[in-house]
Amino acid sequence: ETGVTQTPRHLVMGMTNKKSLKCEQHLGHNAMYWYKQSAKKPLELMFVYSLEERVENNSVPSRFSPECPNSSHLFLHLHTLQPEDSALYLCASSQDRYQGAGYTFGSGTRLTVV
């Protein structure tokens, strides 16, 4: 384990379902991130939280809704997704957003929308 834990590892959901992805880190990091990784594409930054405050939202559709209740936990709530949303969703954390330190990633949730 890297120190960032994501659950579930795999998720299959229908387009009308509502589900949530969970991310947890106990590294004492102050910044957490959601990335989407699709085949043959670079990682796409979705949301950034710094000290529990959302600081970036990269034009992500409203069917994705993040939540950061405390500095150790990050959620991504999903509802009425589309098949093109199928991808690997990665959570990451870093000490902060300004020192250029490496990110610690979780193993990801492989999401399939049917």
Add this chain to the structure above:
Amino acid sequence: SQKIEQNSEALNIQEGKTATLTCNYTNYSPAYLQWYRQDPGRGPVFLLLIRENEKEKRKERLKVTFDTTLKQSLFHITASQPADSATYLCAFYILTGGGNKLTFGTGTQLKVEL
């Protein structure tokens, strides 16, 4: 906008040889450049960070160079082993006001053969 280019074709090399992966960028130089390793179905793992005022960084069998004139970073693995087979991602961290973020390339797949 800033673009990061990595060779999309897989690199196949023989065990024991040095693998060299290339990362090119356009426009302005990043403050930090990072390299990650990603195995199938897993999240990226941070390997090395190099700052724009550094020419070279080493860690065990890994070496990264950063040439701001050529707008290029090279990632070397010496004495490569089959266990080094993975996809390697370069990422730029650009310091711009409140919009600091890590942007990734698509990655280059490395295969080390016996």
